[in-house]
Amino acid sequence: MIDQWDPSLPTTNFPDSALLQRIAEQSKVLRLQGKDALTLTAEELQQGASWIQQSEEIWLNTIPTLSDATLIDLAFFYTQAEMTLSGFQAKAKNPAIWIFRYLRQMKRLPDKAIIRELKALTDNRFIPYGSVL
Structure with missing residues (x-):
C-alpha cells in the first residue's frame, strides 16, 4: 500500500501530546479487542503512523511531557500496531524504543x-x- 500526502493533515514535526494521549488510551483496545474496535479516526491513525519517521531527538521533545503510564501504553500501542496495522511498520525506528530508552x-x-x-x-x-550496536 502506498500512502498519499494529504494536505489537510497537520505537518508538525513534533508528535502532538493530545493525540498521543488518545492513541495511548486505545492501547488496551487494540490488544484486547483488535483493530476493528479502535475509535481513532483514519486521519489520527495516519498522523500517528507518520510520527514513526521522526527521530529519537524529535520524540524526546514530547516524551517527557507524558506520564509514565501513558508512555507505557504508547509503547504497547506502537508495538502492537506494527504487527497489525498498515503503515506502522517501524523495526528499529519504533517509538516504543525511544520511550523505553527514555524511561531507562x-x-x-x-x-x-x-x-x-x-x-x-x-x-x-x-x-x-x-539495536545493541
Missing part, C-alpha cells in the same frame, strides 16, 4: 513482567531498547 535513562522502567509482555507481542527484535 530516567531510571523509571516498568516491572520486568511488563517488558516481557511487550516483547511477547512482537517479532521486532529491536523492542524494547533498540
